[in-house]
Amino acid sequence: MTGSPLVIGVGNEHRGDDAAGVEVVRRLDSDRVVEISDCSRLLDAWEGEADVIVVDAMRSGRSPGSVLELDGRSQSFPTKSFPSSHSFGLADAVELGRILNRLPHRLTVYGIEALNLDPGDEMSPDVARAVSEVVSAIQES
């Protein structure tokens, strides 16, 4: 374990704005980063880490490119997606970590509001700007 936070980027690079989280960690140019596309692996990815930042695309109804910074330890996430899906999402992983007492001591989540999530889409300009914004925020933190 080192002093700097582990940054986990969630997403699929072939799906438009879903690439946002992955793009952030690639831009950070650090060896303290992990890319994942399936949040069921989050608990393993942050095992043993005290300070973790997760970046993911989201759809919350905000305008595309909006950035939401959440404290994963103190704020609960809605988990509507959990019961009936094939896989599970970030909110599910965080809530599961909370129940099993497997959250890192410090957990910061950046959600980037997505617009295009179709396979093959380019990242939309608003989201690309938000990616830069989050990269700067992480570098300055």
Next chain:
Amino acid sequence: MHSEREIDVKYLARVEGEGAMYLKLEGEEVVDLKFKIFEPPRFYEAFLQGRRFSEAPDITARICGICPIAYQTSSINAMEHAAGTTVPHVLQELRRLIYCGEWIESHSLHIFFLHAPDFLGYESGLAMAEKFPQKVEDALRLKKLGNTLMTVLGGREIHPINTKVGGFYRVPTREELEALVPELEWGLEASIATTRWVSGLQFPDFERDYEFVAMHHPDEYAIHQGRIVSSRGIDIAVEEWSNVFTEEHVEWSNALHARIKNRGSYHVGPMARYTINHQQLTPLAHKEAERSGLGVSCTNPFKSIVVRAIELVFAFEEALRIISEYVRPAEPAVPVDPAGKTGHGASEAPRGLLYHSYSIDDEGLISHAQIVPPTSQNQLSIEEDLREYVPGRTHLSDDVLQWQLEQAIRNYDPCISCATHFLDLEVDRA
């Protein structure tokens, strides 16, 4: 940028594919029923054109975060088939080993987090986790073991980068694999306990007369190689897929519906594999299958959870066998040149047969790609299950009916878009 205290993140991403179901009832009668899925392989088929043949495993692995090995293996098989190359046995065994990791990972996720809560009356895996934290911890440990196998062999746990057409970039040492044995032995015990646990669940009384389709190999419970066989007499080489099966567009779904020509629906996945290949299960898996009372076939789709548990036992036994027999080969791969050829490949993804076909031009670039994932093959079967399930249960409230129908869909562990978040269900009572 701003921080807020009130949170309403309706859907975090990977929501691309949306599964939906529409049901219209008139009295007791089902007058309309549609199960809709979005299916990403269509995009990938176009995206692959013009790419080098050797890129297909890495590109198609991105289709699914849960089953990248299946996509890699089927595409690799197709390229090697095109080239007429046979990979040495020891490399085949390593492919089987990494595939065991994927089955372990996928089956443990589905059994514990997506399927079991239905039977226990919890609306989510999270609700179940609060009551059964130890079960969930075990499930996570099992799942992690699958990931570990994939990491040791694949270089990293998702979208492994170490597999390639012709073999691997690097093969593990015997010591690297032997280090996994104690944890795999724990996994074997835990999966046996899982089988006994899920065998004791209460299952709806519901049987279907499916035509099961799975790969079959004379020497082993087929995963990564074999012929395509059905419970009603189909027995073809993989390259004959399009002689027997066809894909059709239906207006309500982005996915193509696969069917047997002039016949109709068929069923792929654990129940199909079990029915066709159960005699080839490893000893403990075979014993647990007998103990669970499954018999020679499983035709109650709700019991697919038991079959997945038996395949979990199998995957651990098989992984331990492969490791015990492993001798590191001198070469991690053999050369493969499919230029100017067409090839077909298949393998048994956790949720069923995954068929790929590629044509390669003289420069080694892909000129045509076809990918038929298990969920599109099961789509007709899922709809038929729902149609048969509803009559006699129309007295149930919308909520209860919706729950049971969603459960009937989850029986298939559907890879609705290989990464979907939710399933909307609409019941219209005229």
